Amino acid sequence: MKDLLLLLSRYPYDISNRETLSDLLGEVQNWPKLVELINAHGIIALAAYNIKEARLEKKVPFDSMAILENGYLQSVVRNTWLTEHWKEVNTILVNAGIKHVLLKGMALEHTIYESGGLRQMTDNDILVKPEDALKSWTLLQRYGFSHGPVKSALHKKILPFIGKHLPTLYKNGYAIEIHHRLFDNENNPETGNNDPVNDAVEILVNDTNAWILSKEMQLRHLVSHFKRHAMEGSVQIRQYADILLLDKSSNVVMPDKFITDPQQSNNKEYRKAAYRKSFASVPSKYRVRYLAGDIFPSLSWMKERYKCSILKALLYYPLRIGKVFMLLPPWGKVGKGVRDKELLS
Numbered sequence: 504m505k506d507l508l509l510l511l512s513r514y515p516y517d518i519s520n521r522e523t524l525s526d527l528l529g530e531v532q533n534w535p536k537l538v539e540l541i542n543a544h545g546i547i548a549l550a551a552y553n554i555k556e557a558r559l560e561k562k563v564p565f566d567s568m569a570i571l572e573n574g575y576l577q578s579v580v581r582n583t584w585l586t587e588h589w590k591e592v593n594t595i596l597v598n599a600g601i602k603h604v605l606l607k608g609m610a611l612e613h614t615i616y617e618s619g620g621l622r623q624m625t626d627n628d629i630l631v632k633p634e635d636a637l638k639s640w641t642l643l644q645r646y647g648f649s650h651g652p653v654k655s656a657l658h659k660k661i662l663p664f665i666g667k668h669l670p671t672l673y674k675n676g677y678a679i680e681i682h683h684r685l686f687d688n689e690n691n692p693e694t695g696n697n698d699p700v701n702d703a704v705e706i707l708v709n710d711t712n713a714w715i716l717s718k719e720m721q722l723r724h725l726v727s728h729f730k731r732h733a734m735e736g737s738v739q740i741r742q743y744a745d746i747l748l749l750d751k752s753s754n755v756v757m758p759d760k761f762i763t764d765p766q767q768s769n770n771k772e773y774r775k776a777a778y779r780k781s782f783a784s785v786p787s788k789y790r791v792r793y794l795a796g797d798i799f800p801s802l803s804w805m806k807e808r809y810k811c812s813i814l815k816a817l818l819y820y821p822l823r824i825g826k827v828f829m830l831l832p833p834w835g836k837v838g839k840g841v842r843d844k845e846l847l848s
Contacts, residue, residue, distance in 0.1 A: 504540075505762045507531070512546045512744040514621060516556035524553065528562040538567050543765050545623045545741030547574035552621055579620030582612055588677040589627050590711055595646055596631075601639055602714065604630040604703045606682060606724070607745075610715040613708045615748045623741065626671070626678035630716075632700050633663065636683035640669045648672040648679075652803040655796030661789045666781060685716075685724045687731070687784040722749045729755060734780060736773030739765050778829045794830075798823045 507527040510520060531537055541550045551571040554560060560568050589609065596603050605613075608624035616622040631639050644650075650670040653659055662669055668682040685699055703714040716724060729742045738761040746753050760767075767773060785793045800808070800823070805816035 504537070505757070505759065507537075508540065508544060508546070508740055508762065509743075509757065511541065511550040511553050512544070512740045513553060514549060514616060514744070514748060516553055518557075521557045521559070524557055525559055525562060528554070528559055534564050534567040538570050540763065540765075541571070542574065543739070545739045546744065547571055548578035548621045548623055549741075549744070551575035552619075575620070578623050582618075582620045582622070582624060585609070585624055585627055585677070586613075586708060588674075589679070589708075591646075592627070592629070592643065592679060593711060593713065595643060596639060599638075599642055601631060601635045601642075602700055602703075603635075603639070603681075604700055604714045604716060605708075606630055606685075606716070607728070609708075610721065611745055611748070613713070614706060614715060618709070622745075626680065628668070628680045628682060630682045630685065630699060633683045636663050636669055636681055640672065640681050643672055643679075643681075646674075648674045652801060652807055654800045654804050656801065657792050657796035657799075661785075661792060664786050664789050665793060666784065685720070686727055687780060718749065722746070722753075725749065726753070726755055731780070733758060733761070734773070735777040736767035736770050737765065775829045775831075778826065782830060794826065797826050 507524075507530075510524050510527065513520065538547075541547050547570075551568075551574060554563060554568070554571065563571070586609075589605075593603075604610075606628040608622050609627050609629075612618060612620075612622040612624065650672050653662070653670060658665060663683055667684050667687065668680045671678050671680050699716055699720050700714075702717050702720065704717055706713050706715055715721065725742070725746050729738070729746060732738050732742060738758060740757060740762075743755070743757045746755055768777070782790060782793065799820070802813055802816055805819060806813060809816055809819050811819075
């Protein structure tokens, strides 16, 4: 299963893999399950592309191939739609003199994936300088973008210090995240001494000028992002394929335990590890405020989070105290070492 999924995530198509791909497709016993996994790993467009390029459609049951092809077409349409909506954002920010850099899917789709609709996306991520983050976020709201309830009034004054991006903005179904940093800890040696915005590389997205991270910084970011997702219990082959496309010699590996279950973030140990990481990324002088805001969110946020009435939301507040216990050490040094070894060969 793993070999087949990894082969289906390759780009560009390599004819030397055709025989192996044919053999692996012939061994599939449960096609509905395989298609489900392909979709869960975010590679449905790539899978359809590789099978069609190899002319092995007859190896796949008609219904399953139809789902893959439909997913491919949906990805093409979706990426075109996202690109057009990004152009509106680009115009607003450029006119305001704010330089922004395309991250992850959007950057990869229009470079190494050659604008073919193969890099599946659900939203856009951009990076701006820290001093431009709130300005950009506020500016877009003047043009009809909005966001969900901020978790707590205690968080409003420290939004630029919580996580790597500000609350997601939405407009007519389109979603964009404004990042003000690339890494959880900007002092980490893996970030280097670069200024990612000033050092960005100019490209063309269709007929529009855009900026992406330098190849070295982009690779560092993708690897860091991949490791963060692994720590949180959510790893897709799509993320792994991105890294290999940029660096075929990368020593990052796809952990076997995520192959058949890429979304394990509900596991309490993963949730605890993710929360500890988020808490540690907040500057120490703001951590008490951050924790207090997490334990006592606004009622509007509670209603949306638990999908319930105000009265019922009040009953959930005692559960929030559990955030304190999530900060207790999860697995210790041994567990951390095991996780690190799973990600590096």
